[in-house]
Amino acid sequence: MNRSYIIGAARTPRGRGKVGKGALTGVHPQELLAAVLRALPGRAGFAAEDVDDLLTGAVAQVNEQGANVSRNAVLAAGWPQEVGGVSLNRFCGSGLQAINFAAMGVASGAQHLVVAAGVESMSMLGLGADGAGQDGGNVKLRERVFQVPQGISADLIATLHGFTREQVDEVALRSQRSAAVAVEEGRFARSLVPVHDPFTGRLLLDRDELPRPDTTREGLAALKPSFVSLGETAAGPSGETLDQIALAAYPQAKRIQHVHTAGNSSGIVDGAAAVAVASEDFIQAHGLRPRARIRAVATLGTEPLIMLTAPAPASLKALKKAGMEPSDIDLWEINEAFAGVVLQTVQALKIDPARVNTNGGAIALGHPLGATGAILVGTALDELERTGKSTALVTMCIGGGQGIATILERV
Numbered sequence: 001m002n003r004s005y006i007i008g009a010a011r012t013p014r015g016r017g018k019v020g021k022g023a024l025t026g027v028h029p030q031e032l033l034a035a036v037l038r039a040l041p042g043r044a045g046f047a048a049e050d051v052d053d054l055l056t057g058a059v060a061q062v063n064e065q066g067a068n069v070s071r072n073a074v075l076a077a078g079w080p081q082e083v084g085g086v087s088l089n090r091f092c093g094s095g096l097q098a099i100n101f102a103a104m105g106v107a108s109g110a111q112h113l114v115v116a117a118g119v120e121s122m123s124m125l126g127l128g129a130d131g132a133g134q135d136g137g138n139v140k141l142r143e144r145v146f147q148v149p150q151g152i153s154a155d156l157i158a159t160l161h162g163f164t165r166e167q168v169d170e171v172a173l174r175s176q177r178s179a180a181v182a183v184e185e186g187r188f189a190r191s192l193v194p195v196h197d198p199f200t201g202r203l204l205l206d207r208d209e210l211p212r213p214d215t216t217r218e219g220l221a222a223l224k225p226s227f228v229s230l231g232e233t234a235a236g237p238s239g240e241t242l243d244q245i246a247l248a249a250y251p252q253a254k255r256i257q258h259v260h261t262a263g264n265s266s267g268i269v270d271g272a273a274a275v276a277v278a279s280e281d282f283i284q285a286h287g288l289r290p291r292a293r294i295r296a297v298a299t300l301g302t303e304p305l306i307m308l309t310a311p312a313p314a315s316l317k318a319l320k321k322a323g324m325e326p327s328d329i330d331l332w333e334i335n336e337a338f339a340g341v342v343l344q345t346v347q348a349l350k351i352d353p354a355r356v357n358t359n360g361g362a363i364a365l366g367h368p369l370g371a372t373g374a375i376l377v378g379t380a381l382d383e384l385e386r387t388g389k390s391t392a393l394v395t396m397c398i399g400g401g402q403g404i405a406t407i408l409e410r411v
Contacts, residue, residue, distance in 0.1 A: 008044020096373025310403025
């Protein structure tokens with residue numbers, strides 16, 4: 001197999017994903033991604049006409065993000081019409097899956113330069129915008145496999161592992177403090193692409209909009225749990241509540257402790273990102289310098305009701321392919337969908353927390369679903385170069401009980 005290399009990464013700032021409250025709420029998602037696509041070739045040193053394909057992760061593929069957002073972003077960016085585009089959906093892992101598919105295409109020899117991307121405008125298309133729910137409305141499937149909302153799953157994980165409200169709030173506080181330092185020191189500057197109004201050219205946003213550097217333990221502790229009333233919602237065939245359905249599958253929990261709040265769960269934001277993946281032949285032919293090698297990738301499924309526990313086994317699967325152990329990884333990017341997910345993954349893999357999400361995560365910075373995986377790869381790459389470290393692993397929990405992982409080795 002050929003080797004796959006990353007030659008460049010770029011992303012928009014993440015804007016608050018609420019209409020009227022975020023700087024990017026009026027920007028069409030095609031234009032969000034197009035802004036990144038226009039910037040990436042110059043930063044990475046390639047010509048757009050050499051791109052074999054654009055792979056784009058997007059979760060809500062309806063309305064503004066329907067009609068193959070990937071191909072339309074190519075056209076919106078002014079790239080040559082000969083460059084195609086395909087949109088894909090692996091829920092929250094979509095952006096990372098695009099990178100992994102790009103690595104596979106290059107490693108197979110079928111392609112030499114692929115741009116992998118992700119985009120999500122959560123102000124235009126919020127959670128559940130496609131109307132499909134967790135299982136696509138398949139009542140027969142629901143009889144066999146009942147999938148509760150992710151917030152219930154997160155609280156179930158915290159309950160089973162004994163994670164307290166103080167512990168999950170501490171993850172949130174660390175995320176906010178680390179993000180504040182990263183912003184203050186300009187650690188995201190290399191990858192950031194300012195977003196301008198597509199019609200007037202006016203600057204809309206040039207830095208992440210969500211972080212709250214003034215966050216305190218007391219402020220976090222004052223927030224009410226987000227999923228108590230959801231857990232009391234009747235959803236089962238005989239009127240069982242969502243909490244009761246979860247407890248029927250995991251009776252050892254006895255009673256679900258609802259510890260996740262708006263402060264220790266990922267933020268809703270708009271954003272886009274892209275990563276250029278190239279072959280060694282392409283790099284040599286064009287005199288480029290690779291930034292990192294994609295050393296291993298993996299996906300994995302786990303039990304779908306608890307849903308969010310797959311990052312650890314997916315990471316182990318990727319590590320085994322690379323001939324590595326968790327202790328061999330210098331930096332970890334574990335998507336902060338919920339604080340309990342990070343704690344469970346760190347515990348399962350026996351990771352030093354000091355190596356995890358060192359520049360903050362989705363709790364502080366936000367989680368633009370389809371784009372987050374591509375954002376995290378760029379963040380990990382920048383941090384490897386800033387610190388002179390060698391290896392990073394990016395992993396994410398995914399709806400329906402899936403996990404995804406990618407191992408980077410700095411060149």
